Amino acid sequence: xxxVEVRGENAPEVLDREVFGGVLCHGVLMYLDDPAPVLDSLCxxxxxxxLLSIVTKNVExxxxxxxxxxxxxxxxxxxxxxxxxxxxxxDTRGDHVDALSAMIADRGVDPxxxxxxxxxxDGWTPDRPVTDPEDLVLQVELEASRRDPYRRLSRLxxxxxxxxxxxxxxxxxxxxxxxxxDDRELRPLCGPAGDLLLVDVSGHDRLVGAGDHGDEVRxxxxxxxxxxxxxxxxxxx
Numbered sequence: 383x384x385x386v387e388v389r390g391e392n393a394p395e396v397l398d399r400e401v402f403g404g405v406l407c408h409g410v411l412m413y414l415d416d417p418a419p420v421l422d423s424l425c426x427x428x429x430x431x432x433l434l435s436i437v438t439k440n441v442e443x444x445x446x447x448x449x450x451x452x453x454x455x456x457x458x459x460x461x462x463x464x465x466x467x468x469x470x471x472x473d474t475r476g477d478h479v480d481a482l483s484a485m486i487a488d489r490g491v492d493p494x495x496x497x498x499x500x501x502x503x504d505g506w507t508p509d510r511p512v513t514d515p516e517d518l519v520l521q522v523e524l525e526a527s528r529r530d531p532y533r534r535l536s537r538l539x540x541x542x543x544x545x546x547x548x549x550x551x552x553x554x555x556x557x558x559x560x561x562x563x564d565d566r567e568l569r570p571l572c573g574p575a576g577d578l579l580l581v582d583v584s585g586h587d588r589l590v591g592a593g594d595h596g597d598e599v600r601x602x603x604x605x606x607x608x609x610x611x612x613x614x615x616x617x618x619x
Contacts, residue, residue: 391419401429425489441476450505498536
């Protein structure tokens with residue numbers, strides 16, 4: 383196991399563009415004013431076919447905690463707020479599950495499921511008597527987590543997404559002009575939306591330049607088996 387301390391938005395570069403079959407971000411986005419930079423990194427760190435797991439605060443139920451505590455003035459004010467001071471005394475922010483799903487979809491990760499987290503037990507306090515049957519409590523929370531309207535009333539939500547897999551296509555090798563006088567042989571793959579992915583089979587580190595038909599390289603990322611992948615888009619599109 384390797385532990386690396388780094389700012390989330392810088393993780394892909396610090397990890398040398400390494401990608402992973404599972405990427406977890408639980409209880410983090412709620413502390414960020416803008417989740418977009420970290421979402422960029424999370425999606426880039428997820429390997430083709432890999433799973434992305436995010437747990438964050440549900441903005442649709444900000445009034446619930448105050449109501450459980452009997453603070454009705456705060457509950458009334460919370461209906462129109464996306465921020466809340468949590469039990470640790472830290473200001474936090476909530477997200478809409480539909481909006482967050484759209485954000486990861488825009489970054490090449492398909493939302494595949496989401497669940498509510500902490501509905502009936504969210505109002506429990508440390509001094510609550512320990513009399514509830516734990517197994518039944520867990521069963522009830524599990525059922526609520528995957529059913530509407532219960533899951534939408536949960537304090538948190540758990541969003542799962544899967545990165546678009548790369549699909550090999552049978553086609554002749556192409557060449558990408560990396561720089562004047564420097565041609566590198568590439569193996570074409572088919573991307574999730576019909577984009578042409580050119581995999582450098584000669585082991586070079588980074589691809590920059592234009593393709594044979596005026597295509598433009600938009601970004602470079604690590605693919606499977608430590609291959610370098612250049613994502614190519616038609617400049618006329």
